[in-house]
Amino acid sequence: MIPMTFSAEVANARATGVPLVALESTIITHGMPFPQNVETARIVEDDIRQAGAVPATIAVINGTLHVGLEADELDALGQAKDVAKLSRADIAACIASGGTGATTVAATMIAAHLAGIHAFATGGIGGVHKGAEDSFDISADLHELAQTPVTVVAAGAKAILDLPKTFEVLETLGVPVIAYGQDMIPAFWSATSEMVAPLRMDSAVDIARAQQMRTAMGLKGGQLVTNPIPAEAEIPAETLAPIIAQALAEADAQKISAKAVTPFLLQRIFELTEGRSLTANIALVRNNAQLAAQIAISLAS
Template identity: 75%
Template sequence: MLKLKKSSELATAQAQGKAVVALESTIITHGMPYPQNLETARQVEDDIRAEGAVPATMAVIDGTLHAGLEPAELEALAQAKDVAKLSRADFAACMARGGTGATTVAATMIAARLAGIEVFATGGIGGVHRGAEESFDISADLSELAQTAVTVVAAGAKAILDIPKTLEVLETNGVPVIAYGQDELPAFWSRSSGLAAPLSMQTAEEIAAAHRMRAALGLPGGQLVANPVPEADEIPRAEIEPIITQALSEAEAQGVTAKQVTPFLLQRIFELTEGRSLATNIALVRNNARLAAWIARALS
């Protein structure tokens, strides 16, 4: 039996018809060390509140799906050890065993749907890994976007991925990819990917209207809103690409595979940029949270 617990803040907000934004929890448990993870999580939640919406951080705690975390629960999760990283495949098993797990993009989309939340803010989505023609390493985030009706605000796909192939898979699966405020697709740390965005919209109201129209047409799946990192915080593509290439070469040389690839690459890029990549990551997550709040307000 599904155990779903809504935070007091979320329950009140939904009862009053207020705007709500879902947040993932892997950025807390797997993204950065304590106490920086807790400080960042609180800051992102406060950014959403400042824009007139209510945050709902998703996580599984002792077999119960939490939609929104109370302050003490958020602090406990930030310090927890051996927390599972949950996607679609292992979500149910973790809950059935009474485990504790943090939600990835795919799992957060599922949790948001169950909790009645239409908008979700994250950093970057997973996608097609470089070399996928041999490894077949493709994130479940892409198939989730094709089937779960949640609008996801991200700074594009993570730049460590094969972005052209990621875009092709999204197109094949009928997922709208909407660049916000520009015609080019952003690439996580960078505002530019060198690729034209399939769609471009200038306002949160346009994005909300497209979300509603998809529902009216009976189309499955969500939307990906690609929100470029603020100019002051970006690492230009020409600067970050050689660093990514070096990190990828090191991962291959060390035999890093499967779920360990992304954490390894992000850590090496953090080291090679002397921490700048993490500062940019935090800036883009906060920027995405603000846009998600505007979209949620337009929907509500």
């Protein structure tokens, strides 16, 4: 039996049929410093409530899978040190050993599915890292999208990745990639890219119907909804390109690899943009949360 617990708010939503939106926890433990991480998490949760759904931030705490965090649990997680970063490969081991860990996109999808949650908002998914032809560094998020029936709303894949290869892998795996309200796939901090989206949908209702049809047809996996960052918060791709290149070169010189790569790159980009990347990140996560809430409501109806 899986040791799983629900916050009071999530338990009440499950009992009364209020739609739920899953949220990951690595953005709290590995994405921002305290107290900004906790403050941002609460803002995003409130965005979901104001849109008519209930947020369910997911984490593993002392060997128990938490679906929804109480206020004191969120505070404690935001200040915890050496929290594991959990994906499909290690979430079960962390629970079995009584550990504490924050969930990535893949692990959050697994937990959401176990809890009967069908919509999930995040910042950006993981994907194919630059140089993957040598390192084979490819995020488990891509395979999770191909097998777990959760609709994930993100601002595309993180811009530090090899974006064309990431979306080529998603196509190979049969994952629907839907651009919301535009024809181009967004590039995380940038609202557009050079990649034409294979699918475009302009409403939460259409997105929900597509997921329901996949279920009815017995098709495995979820959907990736790529939601462009609000125009007032975006950083143009041409501004970011040399900054990302510098951060990647520094990571390579310092021989940073595996799960340490993404946090290092995001921190260096934060420093090199003088904090502008973090401001953009908060804006896009909030935007994604609001859309995910609309999709959750449409799925429930």
